[in-house]
Amino acid sequence: MSRPGFVLEVDDRTPPLVVHEGLGFRLESFPLGTRVVYPPESIPAVPDVEEAIREALLHPHDSEPLPALLRPGMRLTIAFDDLSLPLPTMRAPDIRGRIIEQVLTMAAEAGVDDVQLIAANALHRRMTAAELQHIVGERVFRSFYPQGQLYNFDAEDRDNLAHLGTTDKGEDVEISRRAAESDLLVYVNVNLVAMDGGHKSVGIGLASYRSLRHHHNAKTMVHSRSFMDHKHSAMHHSAWRMGRLIKEHVKVFQIETTLNNDVFPKPFDFLQKREWEWSVKDQATMLGVRRGLSVAPQRMRHKMFHDLRSVYGLTGVNAGEVEAVHERTLQKVHQQHLVEVQGQSDVLVMGVPYLGPYNVSSSMNPILATCMGLGYYFNSYRGQPVVRKGGAVILYHPLNEGFNQLHHPSYVDFYEEVLAESTDPAVVGEKYEQQFAQDPWFIHLYRTSHAYHGVHPFYMWYWAAHAMDHLDEVIWVGADRRVAARLGFRAASTLADALEMASGTVGTSPSITYLHNPPHLLADVR
Amino acid sequence: MLALEMFRSVSRTMAGKAIGGRMPGVLSGFAAPLRLVTIDEPRVERPGWARLRTRLSGICGSDLGALSGRTSLYFSAVVSLPFVPGHEVVAELLDDCEDLPAGTRVVVDPVLGCAARGVEPCEACAAGATNRCARITVGHLSPGLQTGFCHDTGGGWGQQLAAHRSQLHPVPEGFSDEQAILIEPVACAVHTALRAGVAAGDRVLVSGAGSVGLFATLALRELTEAGEIIVVAKHPHQRELARELGATEVVAPGEVLRRVRRSTGAFQLEPEFSTPYLLGGVDVAVDAVGSKQSLESALQATRAGGRVVLSGMPAAADLSAAWFRELEVVGTYASSRSDDAFGRATELVATDAVQQLAKSVASYPLHRWREALDHAHSAGRLGTVKVAFDPRSSH
Numbered sequence: 001m002s003r004p005g006f007v008l009e010v011d012d013r014t015p016p017l018v019v020h021e022g023l024g025f026r027l028e029s030f031p032l033g034t035r036v037v038y039p040p041e042s043i044p045a046v047p048d049v050e051e052a053i054r055e056a057l058l059h060p061h062d063s064e065p066l067p068a069l070l071r072p073g074m075r076l077t078i079a080f081d082d083l084s085l086p087l088p089t090m091r092a093p094d095i096r097g098r099i100i101e102q103v104l105t106m107a108a109e110a111g112v113d114d115v116q117l118i119a120a121n122a123l124h125r126r127m128t129a130a131e132l133q134h135i136v137g138e139r140v141f142r143s144f145y146p147q148g149q150l151y152n153f154d155a156e157d158r159d160n161l162a163h164l165g166t167t168d169k170g171e172d173v174e175i176s177r178r179a180a181e182s183d184l185l186v187y188v189n190v191n192l193v194a195m196d197g198g199h200k201s202v203g204i205g206l207a208s209y210r211s212l213r214h215h216h217n218a219k220t221m222v223h224s225r226s227f228m229d230h231k232h233s234a235m236h237h238s239a240w241r242m243g244r245l246i247k248e249h250v251k252v253f254q255i256e257t258t259l260n261n262d263v264f265p266k267p268f269d270f271l272q273k274r275e276w277e278w279s280v281k282d283q284a285t286m287l288g289v290r291r292g293l294s295v296a297p298q299r300m301r302h303k304m305f306h307d308l309r310s311v312y313g314l315t316g317v318n319a320g321e322v323e324a325v326h327e328r329t330l331q332k333v334h335q336q337h338l339v340e341v342q343g344q345s346d347v348l349v350m351g352v353p354y355l356g357p358y359n360v361s362s363s364m365n366p367i368l369a370t371c372m373g374l375g376y377y378f379n380s381y382r383g384q385p386v387v388r389k390g391g392a393v394i395l396y397h398p399l400n401e402g403f404n405q406l407h408h409p410s411y412v413d414f415y416e417e418v419l420a421e422s423t424d425p426a427v428v429g430e431k432y433e434q435q436f437a438q439d440p441w442f443i444h445l446y447r448t449s450h451a452y453h454g455v456h457p458f459y460m461w462y463w464a465a466h467a468m469d470h471l472d473e474v475i476w477v478g479a480d481r482r483v484a485a486r487l488g489f490r491a492a493s494t495l496a497d498a499l500e501m502a503s504g505t506v507g508t509s510p511s512i513t514y515l516h517n518p519p520h521l522l523a524d525v526r
Numbered sequence: 527m528l529a530l531e532m533f534r535s536v537s538r539t540m541a542g543k544a545i546g547g548r549m550p551g552v553l554s555g556f557a558a559p560l561r562l563v564t565i566d567e568p569r570v571e572r573p574g575w576a577r578l579r580t581r582l583s584g585i586c587g588s589d590l591g592a593l594s595g596r597t598s599l600y601f602s603a604v605v606s607l608p609f610v611p612g613h614e615v616v617a618e619l620l621d622d623c624e625d626l627p628a629g630t631r632v633v634v635d636p637v638l639g640c641a642a643r644g645v646e647p648c649e650a651c652a653a654g655a656t657n658r659c660a661r662i663t664v665g666h667l668s669p670g671l672q673t674g675f676c677h678d679t680g681g682g683w684g685q686q687l688a689a690h691r692s693q694l695h696p697v698p699e700g701f702s703d704e705q706a707i708l709i710e711p712v713a714c715a716v717h718t719a720l721r722a723g724v725a726a727g728d729r730v731l732v733s734g735a736g737s738v739g740l741f742a743t744l745a746l747r748e749l750t751e752a753g754e755i756i757v758v759a760k761h762p763h764q765r766e767l768a769r770e771l772g773a774t775e776v777v778a779p780g781e782v783l784r785r786v787r788r789s790t791g792a793f794q795l796e797p798e799f800s801t802p803y804l805l806g807g808v809d810v811a812v813d814a815v816g817s818k819q820s821l822e823s824a825l826q827a828t829r830a831g832g833r834v835v836l837s838g839m840p841a842a843a844d845l846s847a848a849w850f851r852e853l854e855v856v857g858t859y860a861s862s863r864s865d866d867a868f869g870r871a872t873e874l875v876a877t878d879a880v881q882q883l884a885k886s887v888a889s890y891p892l893h894r895w896r897e898a899l900d901h902a903h904s905a906g907r908l909g910t911v912k913v914a915f916d917p918r919s920s921h
Binding site: 412413416417435436438439440441444 | 781784785787788791792793794
């Protein structure tokens, strides 16, 4: 039986606690009285994954069983989440591949021979063949990729996009033509956090900029409170409106999976344990890892972390009608991530780790670090933010990894030019977004290389819009000062210095909450 | 009279060539082939010529290039050593000169064309393109493309020089000497702007924000219908000045290609073991530095069929882009009478922005020439647009 998440109050017996910071971590002594929010331990995984998948396909929610939806001569499209999920990457075999194999087996038994598989990467970078193979598995890859029936979605391939109409709020819905014109669209997702899945899968994963601009903008993001609570997220409201319109045009059979919190494989599994419960072996490992990281060159540390493959357990798989499935998915996600927190604090502390959805096998540049800290982690709440309005956030990240020219070319321009002019998400969006979105070079790199779309850095910045609007002070501990200044923030050497700097905003004895994340958690703030 | 004289010295020129570019300080130390001397005043024996007393004489990039041995030996055939440098000159007439009475304050168009040399006008001079004169080594003067490079005329870095009426332009009332000293460089910029062939709405890149680049920016903004003007500037005050003088956008040297690529929607290629370049880019690029890096930046950032204007005295550079992209490479030297460059420059110098600039002109007496050259070498960093000699001053 796994233990639920809980809130620890730091006292004089509390040991130093792990705080992630990029390609490493530190042990931090927090002031007495600091609240530390620990995620629940991993909930039990299903005993037989193959059987659970089969059960979900044969007994879906609010839908006929999958075999009943398959017939000879039909056009079947299987879309699946890209490498931005899960984080870290799952050790093979990936759950998506296992599901796709069963779907394809049923399709073959029904005589379906027009099948295409599309990675729903929206404006993310194209995955490499090896990355695709990791997700779908070697057999599926070998059967479909060489024939061009397994491919990345291309949101700039105008000939292969279908405009399905507009929602009642005037939002364009434009998705993959192949998906829109299929007799059945099967979507296979990994619902790592509460933000994922539901109508966000097809409505965003297979959508073009023309569609995405309606909810990926500063105004919508500021009114998404939070991204992890779709009922209170303007972004999700928009995606839901679009999803319902999509439903009128194409039959979507949604398959959603949930994972437990087994994020860190051995020998890093001590990072999943509560510090006072570390065994002698855990402590020795921790000391060895810290020493190794302190002397290893950046490239080696990068490889060490990015080669991690997590041994997640599957906690649930549900299939059928999108909304019915997603309700059940969220129950499981909440079971794994939800921690009750009483009231807000003046200061929120978060460690930004080496990995986010957009730097798999890449570097976490300053914009992505901001998105991770002020976007995803700040928004890891339900009810109200963990920190009060006008409070301070203290983040840990060196902000020194630079930019990957292959994956993030438009980020360089965004950082050097756009942020030099303004860091206000609304201002930069108004002035520059179109220019970056329509830049032919960025479009070319997105379509033919492995670059995120030109507009992507803006989206990253918008993710942080709610936090920027909510907070009076953002301080990065251990960060490059010049970089922090360019982002519009401040840098401190230590937590004590950061608290000193924030004292003008939150006083000299602020209430502090530290989100002990990862593994993932969702603060249910009452 | 006192004058600074550039003389023939192979060892100093070699030393300057070897390290002058990287360590400009050596030029004002042991390496510059320049000396402070007492020499005879220039003699005036022919009609149309007059003696002038220098009030201010600027230090130009081409002077520094010559002193550091960075100037191409191509030019050795059109100078006559030893000579007194200084071709940006504000002076007063010591003699009557045709219609100009003694005492008139003038600026000098330094080009020594056919009229000054006392020969029949060549084709270019007859057409008013005096800067293209084909007779700059003949006539009654020693070879010399300009005053300040000719043994016989003297130059502005001496207390006196001689000039021909065809070179003289009276300074309007109300102009300070510091303003007037900017007329010649602005006239060159006027010529550059007109030679650039900028069409309405064209995107223009000006590579460099020293005095040449800044004045080129001003002239492009005032005399052409250029759209976006992107200026490459190293130093903070240069960025401010470039904006004041008409730049739409100012970028650092390392950002040029990226900024041009984005503003023009060009594609960028990364050749092996070489610098990136654009397919697409600006319509017109002006190299206002003359360094290899600056010229290559201009070539690499210009769209196919565009025009690259050499405003700074050019260094050797990779011309592949000029061939492959079919660029027009256009030289622009000094100024042309047919453009009425000095007339237009005088109007531009009267503008508020240039009047403000004139206040930052730093002047030195001749005997502090080492400091002056040091200052001129670091002018960009130190926030000075023009450093000049005042031969009348003794401190």
